Amino acid sequence: MKMMLPETCQFGCLVAQGKMEVRTLPLPEIQPDELLVKQEVCNICTTDYQQWQGLREHQGYPMAGGHECTGIVMAKGEAVEDTFNIGDRVAVVYDYCGYCQACKQGEVTGCENIQQFGKNYSGTYYGIFGFADYFVRKAQSFVKLDTDLSPSEAAFVEPLSSVVQNLNKLRLRGGIDTVVVIGGGTMGLLNAETARAFGARVIVSEIMPKKIATAQAMGFETITANAEDPIQAVKNRTNGRGADVVIVAVGATIANNQALQMVKAKDGKISLYAAGYPAPEMEIDSNTIHYRRLELVGTYGSTLADFATAAFLLNTKRVDVSKLVEKQFPLGQIHEAFVCASTPGSFRVSVVMNQPEEKEEGK
Incomplete structure (x- = not known):
């Protein structure tokens, strides 16, 4: 039986200082070089909550933010070979063109053609939709993680790469x-x-x-x-x-x-x-x-090699981040998640997608 794939995604969106909303958009058709990922978790980075606090308003509104995210591959384009398969756990790498001078040197967070927090997926929304329950991205924008890792731990690939x-x-x-x-x-x-x-x-x-x-x-x-x-x-x-x-x-x-x-x-x-x-x-x-x-x-940002090393360190448990997960909140409680994440003394707070609307504590 062919798997029914989602046609829309729900995503957390920062529309103004201190104001988070959950919105819905149609998902695009999967292109030959893309993956459809059922996103499990997105951790709230300092960058995310500082904009929520009004400290980084230069990043733009509305911000469909979140970039420390991980999920499971649900479908892939025909040009994606065995690098990724259905059921793999993956974490997101920043989007990059692959042919500018920075990308040729592996400096994908300095890509000259794709702005890091730009309107790369929508003419309306900034950001890379980390707080979305499903999303379609180019296969080159992922690294593979061990399914034995908890989703909240797997989501540490991006900060660990830096x-x-x-x-x-x-x-x-x-x-x-x-x-x-x-x-x-x-x-x-x-x-x-x-x-x-x-x-x-x-x-x-x-x-x-x-x-x-x-x-x-x-x-x-x-x-x-x-x-x-x-x-x-x-x-x-x-x-x-x-x-x-x-x-x-x-x-x-x-x-x-x-x-x-x-x-x-x-x-x-x-x-x-x-x-x-x-x-x-x-x-x-x-x-x-x-x-x-x-x-x-x-130091700022990461190279492709840094992302690969970060995935290796997590997969092999050479770096253990289990004590750095503070709490988990479902997508419907994303505002409460940001309140928690911005509270002095908090460690990483996870927004959990595709889960019942109950607050879960992870630590």
Whole structure:
């Protein structure tokens, strides 16, 4: 019997600051190079809820947002060979043209022809419809995930890919480097977990008890930054030397300046991983960078190779994100999901599609 395929999708849409709606659109016919995916989960990223808070209104309305999503392949075009099959679990890669200079170098999040949060699927809506229960995309815009992973864990491919890029740029030395991560939120602990998988010693500096408890449950050394001097604590734990690498995973001026004092005196590296609104500052002059041979590393986005590595790390459980899932909400409660996700101290919140309209707690 031929499977009945959906003709429409329901999707979460941000129509104005603080206002989420669930809307319906017809699904397009599947083209030869496309997949129809029954989307299971989309996690709410900081980018998503900051626009909901009115901090990123430059991204545009109405925003059919969400990009940390995963689902099951329901149908595929005739040009898609055995790379993907019906029943595979997949996660979304950003859309890209494949032939511009950036794409030729694998820098798909910098595609020159497809805007990352543009109107790529609709003349009306911005975004890539991560909060849709069904969606049709090009097969090149997916990576395959293990069906043993929970959907909420599988949805970490996109944020993990950006962490992989960050750590590759930092050139971590397994068994040698001590890494301090400032900020124990989702992305801070994801950086910490991945740095440990790369072989580094990792220390997490944080002020919120809940985040400190989660970091400790994940097996990390921690510094309670409002109970002890975090700079001196790092020096004490590194025999006065300082950290080889500091990853600033919270967008704040105080964190940037702490990093300058935590990192070792010469040949240290600081990753400015997190953006902040308003933009954080950093108190440093070029002579200091020069004489300390200091590396200030900026990172944003991911390459195709980063997405593949992220999928591998999740599939093999080398990176375990199970403790970074806060709660789950059905699509019909997407407003409540955004309230939860934007509450200080929250980890990732999942919007669950194709599920009964009941709130589920995942942690």
